[in-house]
Amino acid sequence: MKTYHEMSSKELAQELSAQQERFAAYKQRGLKLNMARGKPSPEQLDLSLPLLDLIPSEGSSEVLQVGTADDLRNYGNLTGLPEARELMGALMDVPAANVLIGGNSSLNLMYNMVSMAMTHGVLGSTPWAQLDKPPVFLCPVPGYDRHFSVTEHFGIRMVLVPMTETGPNMDMVEELVNSDPLIKGIWCVPRFSNPTGCVYSDETVLRFASLTPAAEDFRIYWDNAYAVHDLGQAPPPQQLLNLKDACEKASNSNIWYQFSSTSKITFAGSGLAALSSSEENLGSITKALSFQTIGPDKINQKRHTLFLPNLQAVHKHMAKHAALLASKFDIVGRVLARGLAGTGIGEWTIPQGGYFISFEGPPNTAQRTIELAAETGVVLTPAGATYPYGKDPLDSNIRIAPSYPGLEELELACEVLVTCVRIATLEQLS
Amino acid sequence: MKTYHEMSSKELAQELSAQQERFAAYKQRGLKLNMARGKPSPEQLDLSLPLLDLIPSEGSSEVLQVGTADDLRNYGNLTGLPEARELMGALMDVPAANVLIGGNSSLNLMYNMVSMAMTHGVLGSTPWAQLDKPPVFLCPVPGYDRHFSVTEHFGIRMVLVPMTETGPNMDMVEELVNSDPLIKGIWCVPRFSNPTGCVYSDETVLRFASLTPAAEDFRIYWDNAYAVHDLGQAPPPQQLLNLKDACEKASNSNIWYQFSSTSKITFAGSGLAALSSSEENLGSITKALSFQTIGPDKINQKRHTLFLPNLQAVHKHMAKHAALLASKFDIVGRVLARGLAGTGIGEWTIPQGGYFISFEGPPNTAQRTIELAAETGVVLTPAGATYPYGKDPLDSNIRIAPSYPGLEELELACEVLVTCVRIATLEQLS
Numbered sequence: 001m002k003t004y005h006e007m008s009s010k011e012l013a014q015e016l017s018a019q020q021e022r023f024a025a026y027k028q029r030g031l032k033l034n035m036a037r038g039k040p041s042p043e044q045l046d047l048s049l050p051l052l053d054l055i056p057s058e059g060s061s062e063v064l065q066v067g068t069a070d071d072l073r074n075y076g077n078l079t080g081l082p083e084a085r086e087l088m089g090a091l092m093d094v095p096a097a098n099v100l101i102g103g104n105s106s107l108n109l110m111y112n113m114v115s116m117a118m119t120h121g122v123l124g125s126t127p128w129a130q131l132d133k134p135p136v137f138l139c140p141v142p143g144y145d146r147h148f149s150v151t152e153h154f155g156i157r158m159v160l161v162p163m164t165e166t167g168p169n170m171d172m173v174e175e176l177v178n179s180d181p182l183i184k185g186i187w188c189v190p191r192f193s194n195p196t197g198c199v200y201s202d203e204t205v206l207r208f209a210s211l212t213p214a215a216e217d218f219r220i221y222w223d224n225a226y227a228v229h230d231l232g233q234a235p236p237p238q239q240l241l242n243l244k245d246a247c248e249k250a251s252n253s254n255i256w257y258q259f260s261s262t263s264k265i266t267f268a269g270s271g272l273a274a275l276s277s278s279e280e281n282l283g284s285i286t287k288a289l290s291f292q293t294i295g296p297d298k299i300n301q302k303r304h305t306l307f308l309p310n311l312q313a314v315h316k317h318m319a320k321h322a323a324l325l326a327s328k329f330d331i332v333g334r335v336l337a338r339g340l341a342g343t344g345i346g347e348w349t350i351p352q353g354g355y356f357i358s359f360e361g362p363p364n365t366a367q368r369t370i371e372l373a374a375e376t377g378v379v380l381t382p383a384g385a386t387y388p389y390g391k392d393p394l395d396s397n398i399r400i401a402p403s404y405p406g407l408e409e410l411e412l413a414c415e416v417l418v419t420c421v422r423i424a425t426l427e428q429l430s
Numbered sequence: 431m432k433t434y435h436e437m438s439s440k441e442l443a444q445e446l447s448a449q450q451e452r453f454a455a456y457k458q459r460g461l462k463l464n465m466a467r468g469k470p471s472p473e474q475l476d477l478s479l480p481l482l483d484l485i486p487s488e489g490s491s492e493v494l495q496v497g498t499a500d501d502l503r504n505y506g507n508l509t510g511l512p513e514a515r516e517l518m519g520a521l522m523d524v525p526a527a528n529v530l531i532g533g534n535s536s537l538n539l540m541y542n543m544v545s546m547a548m549t550h551g552v553l554g555s556t557p558w559a560q561l562d563k564p565p566v567f568l569c570p571v572p573g574y575d576r577h578f579s580v581t582e583h584f585g586i587r588m589v590l591v592p593m594t595e596t597g598p599n600m601d602m603v604e605e606l607v608n609s610d611p612l613i614k615g616i617w618c619v620p621r622f623s624n625p626t627g628c629v630y631s632d633e634t635v636l637r638f639a640s641l642t643p644a645a646e647d648f649r650i651y652w653d654n655a656y657a658v659h660d661l662g663q664a665p666p667p668q669q670l671l672n673l674k675d676a677c678e679k680a681s682n683s684n685i686w687y688q689f690s691s692t693s694k695i696t697f698a699g700s701g702l703a704a705l706s707s708s709e710e711n712l713g714s715i716t717k718a719l720s721f722q723t724i725g726p727d728k729i730n731q732k733r734h735t736l737f738l739p740n741l742q743a744v745h746k747h748m749a750k751h752a753a754l755l756a757s758k759f760d761i762v763g764r765v766l767a768r769g770l771a772g773t774g775i776g777e778w779t780i781p782q783g784g785y786f787i788s789f790e791g792p793p794n795t796a797q798r799t800i801e802l803a804a805e806t807g808v809v810l811t812p813a814g815a816t817y818p819y820g821k822d823p824l825d826s827n828i829r830i831a832p833s834y835p836g837l838e839e840l841e842l843a844c845e846v847l848v849t850c851v852r853i854a855t856l857e858q859l860s
Binding site: 051 | 467469472476479480481482486487488490496497501502537542545548549550560576583584693697699724727728729
């Protein structure tokens with residue numbers, strides 16, 4: 001069989017018509033499938049149901065520290081329970097002393113760091129809202145839409161940096177960060193990057209740690225959302241080098257903010273979020289937080305530390321998630337490989353963890369593909385979502401989120417995707 | 431007996447020596463009592479222990495809406511569960527459509543409103559951070575320290591407005607708000623005001639609703655923290671007029687933000703916080719929130735609505751709090767009356783609800799009184815805390831928080847307070 005690029009006009013027309021026939025058949029089935037967002041499936045959420053029973057009222061007096069200054073039911077404790085800081089520190093590979101527990105949302109912690117920098121600067125720097133020109137963030141692309149919308153919301157200018165298989169293009173990062181004092185941050189998902197799934201290489205981490213930013217208030221926004229979210233395959237994926245240690249060795253100890261949460265470990269929306277950073281950064285952040293709240297939900301922190309007392313328990317729990325997720329990633333890979341075999345179009349990542357698969361179609365096909373899929377009732381992440389301002393310059397990237405649908409639904413949705421990619425490409429070539 | 435102001439120097443010296451003897455005796459006892467913050471007591475927190483059992487894992491499938499688009503364990507629902515909005519709306523006397531559920535902290539919602547106004551303005555107004563001069567908030571005094579520290583944190587200038595028994599001095603509020611476009615807000619605790627305990631009169635509420643602010647982005651920050659926190663005495667305290675209705679009648683429907691929480695209903699720190707406002711304000715706020723978080727903890731919202739399904743259940747629950755609190759307020763009133771009888775010094779409020787008693791000593795005695803109390807081991811709210819910047823111009827106001835200590839401790843702490851007030855006054859007069 002010829003690839004699409006080798007076909008004659010007539011062959012292309014025949015192929016388009018064949019694919020349109022398939023498409024019509026899908027359309028008639030009245031599907032209702034969703035591969036849009038990285039939501040855990042009900043089966044994954046079931047894994048954490050025991051959380052709900054861990055602090056019953058009966059006999060809870062000791063667990064809740066009733067009547068003490070630390071009564072978990074009362075006000076207080078801005079930075080989080082020591083055992084919760086220990087747990088989230090273990091997740092992020094840093095000591096508890098470097099950890100602050102937030103509410104239920106790591107996105108909210110990231111927003112807050114940017115918001116506070118806008119109004120109050122960072123460790124005494126000029127508040128970004130008072131700069132003559134708008135501050136700038138580097139945005140590795142494709143990347144996470146909610147990162148980009150935080151910076152967009154504050155009028156922060158976003159500069160695209162291409163992702164490679166080992167992380168962002170570090171030549172570009174170094175050149176920009178080390179020369180431009182307006183560059184205040186970079187969004188990173190260092191392990192199982194959203195959406196490409198890559199793990200930043202040791203060299204990438206070391207180069208990050210050794211940056212010599214022109215801006216004193218430049219920070220690396222290290223969103224370690226998938227720190228323990230391996231898919232359980234052999235050989236195990238590359239480990240992420242410890243950024244904190246690397247920064248300290250490079251005498252750059254204040255350059256990093258690391259974020260994490262249990263949203264995709266326990267319950268999405270009822271989990272714990274955490275921030276880690278140098279003690280100097282944390283001290284300043286904690287002081288600013290004291291104006292914002294009297295402290296996060298300690299009962300929920302305690303539930304979590306009872307459920308996941310240490311990193312070993314976390315890994316054991318994550319293996320159950322992996323068992324549910326790995327087959328879904330397999331399906332996507334298999335259907336795409338089978339469905340696009342011989343066409344010469346499409347590339348996609350095969351991650352060993354995280355929540356996403358990044359699909360690259362031919363230029364100018366992503367938006368059309370997603371529109372076509374929607375016509376059949378298959379919802380995909382909106383085109384452009386993986387780029388700042390929702391604009392994918394090549395209109396080629398599609399983020400596939402396989403976690404939520406059931407296995408059969410997922411297989412069908414991927415088959416629909418294949419047909420839609422084929423049609424969008426054939427329309428371009430014709 | 432003569433009042434302190436009628437005493438001769440010799441009599442004052444004798445009295446001082448008598449009080450110092452008492453003081454020395456208290457000091458020797460090595461007390462450790464705390465009347466500093468409005469924390470619920472362990473017995474009050476016990477009232478809500480059933481909350482912990484309301485969503486057990488077993489059989490929770492329907493309650494949690496497992497597998498549906500609204501699965502409470504998954505992402506989603508930025509504004510809160512309909513039933514939680516209903517509950518918090520009932521608390522604030524507004525429809526659910528006007529309510530947004532926040533995390534666990536109403537202070538955080540207030541901070542967020544101010545922070546968002548700094549960076550993004552209010553309904554399209556100029557961001558406050560971009561104004562030529564700092565924005566201004568009116569601060570009824572004595573008032574709540576955490577309100578003042580939010581505005582101080584953002585460099586917002588604070589203008590003092592004296593509290594009366596019917597609310598802030600409204601002549602002053604009207605004159606300032608209606609003429610100065612830099613005045614962007616006023617902090618209010620309209621029912622059982624912190625710390626005076628007064629309830630704003632109908633006239634005060636109507637005058638608030640009828641303001642014609644010079645600033646389009648002026649808002650009333652109506653912190654209705656004690657909406658249902660009556661002490662259960664007869665006759666029942668005055669009801670608070672509905673601000674929303676009054677504002678709408680005065681064609682001022684966007685002028686108000688109302689805040690509330692269950693921090694002093696269920697668990698302080700593990701409760702629900704809520705914001706209510708006009709639908710136009712809420713629409714704009716919700717849009718801004720979509721950049722900040724994917725939504726608050728819905729499982730905890732559900733726990734609360736199962737525990738408190740309607741306003742009647744809230745009132746029944748609050749009657750139990752009242753039973754525990756009323757005797758504490760009684761003790762403070764009784765010990766102060768007995769302890770200062772005949773001295774001619776000291777005035778204090780006798781609130782019918784809320785968490786505080788406001789004590790007015792002679793000028794220049796509050797800080798000294800609190801220092802003396804601390805020497806005996808009795809911790810009071812820091813002097814000046816009820817004023818912006820921590821500066822009480824007369825140095826006369828002391829906030830008494832009677833909720834946390836046990837009855838005997840409280841009685842003893844108040845006796846110590848009496849002795850310290852007497853000494854501080856005698857030192858001034860000598």
